[in-house]
Amino acid sequence: MRADARRNYERLLACAHEAFTEHGADASLEDIARRAGLGIGTLYRHFPNREALLVALLSARLRGLTTYIDELAGQEPAEAFANWVRASCEHGKTYRGIAIGVMSMVLGDRTEFDDACAAAKAAGDRVLVRAQEAGAVRPDITRAHLVALVQGLILATEDDPELFDTLLSVVLAGLSG
Numbered sequence: 001m002r003a004d005a006r007r008n009y010e011r012l013l014a015c016a017h018e019a020f021t022e023h024g025a026d027a028s029l030e031d032i033a034r035r036a037g038l039g040i041g042t043l044y045r046h047f048p049n050r051e052a053l054l055v056a057l058l059s060a061r062l063r064g065l066t067t068y069i070d071e072l073a074g075q076e077p078a079e080a081f082a083n084w085v086r087a088s089c090e091h092g093k094t095y096r097g098i099a100i101g102v103m104s105m106v107l108g109d110r111t112e113f114d115d116a117c118a119a120a121k122a123a124g125d126r127v128l129v130r131a132q133e134a135g136a137v138r139p140d141i142t143r144a145h146l147v148a149l150v151q152g153l154i155l156a157t158e159d160d161p162e163l164f165d166t167l168l169s170v171v172l173a174g175l176s177g
Contacts (some may be wrong), residue, residue: 009046011036016057021094025054047117055113058095065091069123077127078136082172084127085146088166092154135177149175 001009019027029050033043047053068087072080099171124143131137149171157164 002029005046008036008038008112010052012038012043012046013057013060014049016053020054020057025050029053034074054145055111059112059116061095062120066116066120066123069120069127072127073130076136078176080127081131081137081175082162084124085150086168088124088146088150089153089164092150093158122143132177139176139177141175 012032016032017026018035019032029043030040032053033040036043043053047056065087069084072083075083121143124146128137128141128143128146132139132141153164153167153171156167
């Protein structure tokens with residue numbers, strides 16, 4: 001991709017993040033192009049439809065989350081684990097509902113979203129295993145347990161964001177080894 005096309009692509013993704021965060025999966029594509037300072041034709045050259053834009057956006061955000069998770073390897077295992085759970089919650093809060101929509105749109109098709117999910121899962125597993133080996137997290141906890149807990153935290157604090165830190169502390173204390 002040419003440098004100017006790459007900049008446009010990145011700008012569209014950044015503006016799509018803003019728009020989808022504010023308005024959900026039904027955000028206006030025209031608004032996204034306008035926010036990016038580009039024409040709708042440029043948006044469609046990069047993303048032929050809404051689904052392609054959502055897949056690219058969520059994939060990019062998951063890759064960013066994976067990079068962050070990989071950087072946690074330099075922290076103490078308990079701290080890395082807590083930061084991973086917090087980051088997963090923040091990611092989930094931002095994209096709640098959108099990811100489900102993308103999964104149903106691309107069900108059966110192998111996409112970059114699948115690859116990004118697999119990489120995020122693998123990075124999370126490394127943090128979990130490291131924390132368990134250090135005795136910071138109970139050995140019977142699995143990633144599936146954590147996914148359910150993260151989803152529960154997101155739903156429980158949706159209308160009361162200040163409650164999030166308190167509940168996260170309770171959950172982390174309950175998970176400690």
